[in-house]
Amino acid sequence: MKKAFIIIGGVALFFLTSIGGLYLLGYHIYNNVSCNTFNIDNIELRTGLNIPEVTQTECVCDENSKLSQFTIDSEQVNLHDYIAQNNFVRQNDHYTASGSNPDTRWNANLDTSNYQLSVMIEYKISSKERRE
DSSP, X not given: OHXXXXXXXXXXXXXXXXXXXHHHHHHHHHHOOOSSSSHHHHHHHHHOOOOOOEEEEXXXXXXXXXXXXXXXXXXXXXXXXXXXXXXXXXXXXXXXXXXXXXXXXXXXXEETTTTEEEEEEEESSXXXXXXX
């Protein structure tokens, strides 16, 4: 009986530790302002947009903002479906999507003529405040 409790306790501890680790990883990705690490994941978590398969990425960031530009892989991504799934709205010759939450304001522009996706994120809370 004692052995069963130890096994059950060990399994429960393993699952709780795993869940806690996944939560901390998501928290780290969400609060990462870098262009070097988890850039696409950070954008997806903060905006709710799906960044599709890309062939090229450019990113510039500072403490309070990030501008990422992607060249979407035209052979793997159907732009019509991508636009519909991510709620882009047509404005003149391109598509836009935008939004905000308590700590992020963002704007995305999609140029279908050259498969360019630009995402601008403004962090309402500085990285120094996030670390404290």
